[in-house]
Every structure is written in structure tokens, then in C-alpha cells.
Amino acid sequence: MKAVIQNEFGDVNVLSYTDVDTPTIGDNEVLIKVSYTSVNYADIKKRVGNKGKGTFPLMLGLDISGVVKEVSPNSTFSVGDRVIAFPKNGSYAEYVVANEKLVFKIPDSLPFDQAAAMPTVSFLSYILLHEIGQVKKSDTIVIHSAGGGVGTMLIQLAKIAGVHKIIGTVGTLDKESYVKKLGADVVCTYETFTEKVLKETNNLGANVIFDSVAGEVTSRSLDCLAFYGTLVQFGNSSGEAGTIKTSDVHSSCRNIKGFSLGTTRELNPARLRPIAEKVIELFALNKVSIPIAQVFNLNDAALAHKLIESRNYKGKVLIKI
Incomplete structure (x- = not known):
């Protein structure tokens, strides 16, 4: 599959659009075909190494919208479910794996781009x-x-x-x-x-x-x-x-x-499910929305980062997979 990874900390030039192996799922995990991922300021900090040491190759990204493609036995999810999720090892990729505790179904009425702007x-x-x-x-x-x-x-x-x-x-x-x-x-x-x-x-x-x-x-x-x-x-x-x-x-x-x-995703993910239900309902009823500042292709992730760093945008910056 195609993905954007980095093998060192640094400026946007460390981001590499390349082929990597499609991830495999374990117990209580799902494989998701990504539609969109959002770009967050946390991605910039992680790219340049503000979080300290990293394990390379490193993939950035916190959240996605997409469609479930594979589930583990006795899963509460089904192949074809439309979802948002916080993946395990980054989100700048065509496919990601996420723990079921951090995957949330979305209604058909909620477009994938708006859904991807939501989670974080x-x-x-x-x-x-x-x-x-x-x-x-x-x-x-x-x-x-x-x-x-x-x-x-x-x-x-x-x-x-x-x-x-x-x-x-x-x-x-x-x-x-x-x-x-x-x-x-x-x-x-x-x-x-x-x-x-x-x-x-x-x-x-x-x-x-x-x-x-x-x-x-x-x-x-x-x-x-x-x-x-x-x-x-x-x-x-x-x-x-x-x-x-x-x-x-x-x-x-x-x-x-x-x-x-x-920290909450890592230590207390169960706290997020009731929040997800309330927020998804607000979006589905059009009571709230997130303006999309700009959408980039996956191979243009570096340009998305440049826009975030410029602070010259309003709303959310997305990457379309």
C-alpha cells in the first residue's frame, strides 16, 4: 500500500511517499481502508522530534475516516461499516489498524471529509x-x-x-x-x-x-x-x-x-465512547460543523504540513487517501 513515512526527524523533506506492507490485525482490532485523515499540529511536533526519541520508520497522523475491511473474531464491527478511528501506528496510509475501543461507527449521512475533521x-x-x-x-x-x-x-x-x-x-x-x-x-x-x-x-x-x-x-x-x-x-x-x-x-x-x-486514548479509551456518541449526533444533525481549510493528496503531505506551519488557514486541513 502507499503511505507517507519518515526515517529521521526534521523539516518537511523527511516525509517520504512510498510503498509499505499493508498492516495485519490482531485480537480486538479492525483493518480500515482510509478515506481521509486530518493533519494536526501534533503531527508537526512529532515530525520535528519535539517528543524526543522515535522508532523509525515513523508514520504520522492521529485520526481517520474510512470503511472497515477486516475484523477479528467476535467483533462488534462488520466489513463495510463506515467509521472514524484513532489508528495504532499513524494514519498517513491507504490502510490502518485500530483497536476496536478507538473505532466509532458513523451514519451514512455524514460525509467522510467532515467525519475525518471530527475525531481529535x-x-x-x-x-x-x-x-x-x-x-x-x-x-x-x-x-x-x-x-x-x-x-x-x-x-x-x-x-x-x-x-x-x-x-x-x-x-x-x-x-x-x-x-x-x-x-x-x-x-x-x-x-x-x-x-x-x-x-x-x-x-x-x-x-x-x-x-x-x-x-x-x-x-x-x-x-x-x-x-x-x-x-x-x-x-x-x-x-x-x-x-x-x-x-x-x-x-x-x-x-x-x-x-x-x-493520554486518554492510551490510558482510558473507554472514556471516549459516550463522548463520540454525543459528538457524532451533533454533526449528523448539522448542529456543528468544521470548515475544511484545504484538502491535499497523500503524496502532497509535505504541502499540508507547510500550510499548518504557516498558521494561515481556518478550520481543518485534510489529506485525501
Whole structure:
């Protein structure tokens, strides 16, 4: 089968479109013919080696949409099932293997491209909003990187939940109209959001802030987080760690909460099935959607990575297999 692999860490030139063996399934696994895979910022970090040592050849990719082609005995899935999944060893390939715990059926009404845009960002967003952030209707919330995949979903889910005020941050204001169309009430840049949040809340601060950027954005977030507020930290796309002091939380009764979908897939995959059911229903009923920024062919994976690195896109970037 065709796949994109790499044999070293580095820039996009390490990505190689080549022939590899079709994977074989084990117990409680399914073989899936891939229709689309999404490109996530985590792929960029893994490609360049931010996660440390790697086992080569390495295949990138977190999630896919496709059709089940082979099942193990007594499987709950059947050949021909339309599914989304988090594969075992990457997703930039014509066929992937996934553990049944991380495979979810989708209705015929849900197109494969929209389905492929869903898993990572929508599962993560739903958990962040409802379980980690525990957002209430009366809250004012801040969503950093509001024009990205997770930001796109968080805004829509917050709007459905009836959240009082949604403030989105962006790198440049050319994304302002896009983010407002999603449902944000206020849009500002990373340089101005602290002052804007305080102004919008009569200096009380935001109740919940969702931070996937880290670095200085974390420090600035703490400058505009309300008493009893929650900072939800779930990434560091800036490449820098945010600094948090004990004095930032104890006297102000504030929380710092962290969450990783990758860790949850590995250690507690059962937690994702009820989330999947809720999210898939929202998509099937057209209550939420993810704009597709651009679709690349598998042999153009390097171009997809360049677009992600440029940050000059809105929504999700996909690879069509």
C-alpha cells in the first residue's frame, strides 16, 4: 500500500511517499481502508522530534475516516461499516489498524471529509468544555487560537451550551470575521486580550480560559482570570512552557487543569465512547460543523504540513487517501 513515512526527524523533506506492507490485525482490532485523515499540529511536533526519541520508520497522523475491511473474531464491527478511528501506528496510509475501543461507527449521512475533521478536535473540545472546564451558562470564557481546529469546535459547542460571553483570541485580526461567524462575541489578538477581557468583564476576569498556546499566553491568561476561575491547559503550540506560581492560585481560589486526548486514548479509551456518541449526533444533525481549510493528496503531505506551519488557514486541513 502507499503511505507517507519518515526515517529521521526534521523539516518537511523527511516525509517520504512510498510503498509499505499493508498492516495485519490482531485480537480486538479492525483493518480500515482510509478515506481521509486530518493533519494536526501534533503531527508537526512529532515530525520535528519535539517528543524526543522515535522508532523509525515513523508514520504520522492521529485520526481517520474510512470503511472497515477486516475484523477479528467476535467483533462488534462488520466489513463495510463506515467509521472514524484513532489508528495504532499513524494514519498517513491507504490502510490502518485500530483497536476496536478507538473505532466509532458513523451514519451514512455524514460525509467522510467532515467525519475525518471530527475525531481529535471535537472529542477534545467536548471534554474540555463540559468535563474539564465545567463551563456554566453564566460564564465568560476565553478560547485561545480560536481560528484553529479545536477553537472552531469549542466556540460552536459553547454557543450551543448558551454560554454568556465567548472571547476568542487570534494571531492576526484577519481571522476576526471567521471566528465571529462561528459564534464568538469578541475577538482580539494575543497582544491585547488581557486588557480586552478585563474591560469586557468589568475587571472581574474570565471564568474559564482554554489555553493550547502556553508560553507568555499562559502568564497573560492568569492576569485576566477571575477569582474561582479555571485555566484549562491542553497544549503548547508556542513551543514554550507556561509558568505558573503557587501564588497565582491559592489566595484567588483559582484552578489550573490539564488534559491530553493522547493520554486518554492510551490510558482510558473507554472514556471516549459516550463522548463520540454525543459528538457524532451533533454533526449528523448539522448542529456543528468544521470548515475544511484545504484538502491535499497523500503524496502532497509535505504541502499540508507547510500550510499548518504557516498558521494561515481556518478550520481543518485534510489529506485525501
